[in-house]
Amino acid sequence: MKSQIGRSVLRKDAPDKVHGRVRYTDDLRLPGMLYAALLTSTVAHANITQIDIEAALELQGVQGVFTGKDFPLLVGLYLGDKPALARNKVRYYGEPVAAVVADDERTALEAVRLISVHYEELPLIRSPREALQQDAPLIHPDMADYVHIPAILPEPGSNVGHRTRVRKGDAAAAFAQADVTIEGQYEFPPGDHVAMEPRVAIAEIRSDGQVIIRSSTQSPYGVRAIMSRCLKIPTGKITVIAGPVGGGFGGKAGIQLEPLAYLLSRSLGGQPVRLANTREQDMVTSPGAPGLQSRVRLAARSDGAITAAEIEFLFDSGGYADYAVNVARAAGYACTGPYNIPNVSSDSLSVYTNHPFATAYRGFGHIEMSYCIERSIDLLAEKLQMDPVELRARNVIRAGHATPTNDVLDDNTGDLETCLRRAAAAIEWHKGSRRQINEHTVRAKGVSCYWKAPAIPTFTDAAATVSFNEDASVNVVTGAVEIGQGIFTGIAQLAAERLGIDTEQVHVVDEVITDRSPHDWTTAASRTLFMVGRAVLSAIDDAVAQIKRTAAAPLRCPEEDLEVRGGRVYIRDVPAHGLALEQVVLGYTYPNGNAIGGPIIGRGKYIARHLSGIDPKTGEGRPGLEWTLGAEGVEVEVDLRDGRYRVLRSACSMDVGTVINPQLARGQVVGAMAMGIGYTTREAFMFDSRERVLNQRLRDFKILRYGEHPEYIVDFVETPQRDGPYNARGLGEQGIVGMPGALASAFSRAVGVQLLRLPITPEYLWRQTHSAGGRSAG
């Protein structure tokens, strides 16, 4: 049997996905199901003075109309700041104000039109910096009363939802002694994931009180735990069912539509209620990507060694905290990017504004952080007149170096310098980073380095069970959710490798039901292959031990002499002497009919190793399980007359430990780079003067299309992650992280001005080209 590792096994769900046969939660219709529709806020910050629901209630087919006063409780992922429906006040454009439940979808929508709401508008907060001003209005005046987890540190009396402080070494002293210093200020607006499937939740309550939630979620166990905590339902009375998810990108982690769907069902005798976002609601009513304002100062010696960093990240969490508080925390503890900087002073804040609220977005704080750091390193390279690749190579983090939180990297650390050299080679950096094609067209290149570790609780877990069928094929049950990443194929390969069988012989159950699938933290943070993979291997080992126990008697040998591989259990030194697994996995039957053993069920588990909280004053601690390191390089072509551009090449070199499935791995990295191009060039909300989102429709909010993609070059370095499954580490998000930095570097080189904000549009490039210092003359 040849190895299952490193093979591009066709993902099992591919044919159904390609043919449109997959049934997502959005496709489900249950008998007796009622349909909910939301009325959302037309203003960004206001007191609700009156809501008139009479006309809506009178419409034939309407079962109920609900407003904030019907549900006097707060729900929150880390910080309980959010009502299920706005109460007294709306904090962002698009916030749910009322919900209608009706016999069918059209009646619910029609009833929503009949509700009228009166608002008394309040002063607006348009950016994190505005929110931090002394006299800024408070978006959450009752913050002091909110319940929150210990790792989150809200600052009542301000608009700060959380602050992560990192103090390493003595940054002030290092700045005083520096040969050179630079400072950059950066900013970009919030945006959206634009997952294919809008969020949806169907809730029902059975007569015995069992709450059943079907949801398009990355986090079935998170939904169960948070609903239990915030809605006071015993955990065992909640069952969450998660089928295949039509794209998550972080936007379906945590808690989304489930509590409101439950409250609506509860108000109507437990009947199933379907609450589904329209595309427009999915973009602004449900949370998206955070915006940022930031300031970075770097100090360096004249030889290019970076000696200190002083960093301020102000994440725009919008009207509610959701994941943004933890995004700010992750950006805080990873604040320097993958560079060895001995002295660091950093404050990373999650700040309330009157924008749509923010949640996890692919990269989880690292994409934002990386943009600011990579831009700053380019500013430093310019000031030092050093090659940007060499400056990065001079400072890359390696085993033995300490992270900003003073966590010393061990020998499992990837080889970033090799990644950087290979990414630079892929775009032929050595042939020059800027080239004039004709009078008005230039081609320019940019590079970046990145890192990301899973941003997870210290006790993040995974578990798996394996059982066997009559043909000795294997069933694997985990708590992992398929969100487009192909995780079940990767898991099947790991299990097959351990048993020495073909991946076809492994069946991974593709639906998570929380009362029968084993507990799993969340399918997020690029940790699933690592952690669930570890649990699956441990479950296989457990099953193998049981197989040996059963087989030892009929084979008349000690268990430890047995080997299980290739569908057989046999004596290691006499391989011909053995049994087919079909004869063992459901119990062994002797020729006379006596039977022993019984069905084998392997169980396996994993829990993160050696993680700790971080010190609130210094950040000291170990928040990152395994850091995935990599580098990216891009080449763009810009027409300096009007700023039109094309991205020509995009290369990524990443140290992933071991490549389990090359095609799936490449797919993840290419997808991430494509998303990174969209993030950098267009995927941003635009607001009117009253902070209402202008582009909440897909005809106005553009994502990359076929025909706009560059040539993608994906390369893997394999420095073993020895505690990972077959030495593998996470790679799902990472390919996006370096893209804004690399692209902004290339565009800056093209136009001759350091670009400090996103999105980088043709108009922005044109303005910069024709500004003082721009290369309008070519």
Place this chain on the structure above:
Amino acid sequence: MISYDIVYLRPDSVAEAVAAWQQACEEGLQPAFLSGGSELLTAARENRSRPGALIDLKRIDELGAIVQTDEALCYGSSVTLTRLCQQSGFQLLSQAAGRVADRTVRNSITLGGNVCGMLPYRETLLPFLVADGSASIAGPDGTRSEPLARVFNKRLRLQSGELLVSLAAPQSAVGAASFYRRRERDGRIDYPLLTLCAVAADSTLRIAVSGVYAYPLRSLEAESALQAAGGDPDRRAAAFVEALAEGVRSDMRAAADYRRELLRQVVAEAIRELEGSV
């Protein structure tokens, strides 16, 4: 999903369509003519438009015809953009039609819908504007043909109950040297910041633009200014832009000064490309 009931009517002739409109009005239904439906359906879904009756024009044979005579090429208003870009016989029209929306949507969008619909761009009208084309319009009093110069001012000036039967372009203009450019904010599948159609005819450059203002525009004053200005193409293009009225669009896609600059550059390109033909 559209949340309310709509009366759907499918007339077999232009006369029936006009009559259906009148009857729907009498019944207080607030009718709308339905062609490709891409705009009506999305607007109704968001309650930005709530017609009580839809009068579907797609099955009327007369509206789906492309007719060629010695004098003119005439395009029925129900001809889809996909068909226009594949076999219009009018290069400028094929170019203009081929860059609206994407292929799947162009299979639905019709010439009439693109010209008479809710969006301000109306790009397929531009070739007819520079061709000095005409419109055939049906109403309660029968069908009439009018030069676009008379019935088009920012939009086609249709009376309530009138519908566009066809647009025609004279053969002389169809065969003239032409120029087409379109500029978008990011990718190609987007509304235009600028679409420009130009032909060289009667030793002048005729230029029509969309996306620059909140309506398609052909400015004879600006064409004259271009003609009168001396110097290189850049200078003449600047004269063209100078002569245009205020009110260039500033919106989420681009600011007015960027649009004006794009226009200046593209007009200069048009001059360079068509110079030999004028």
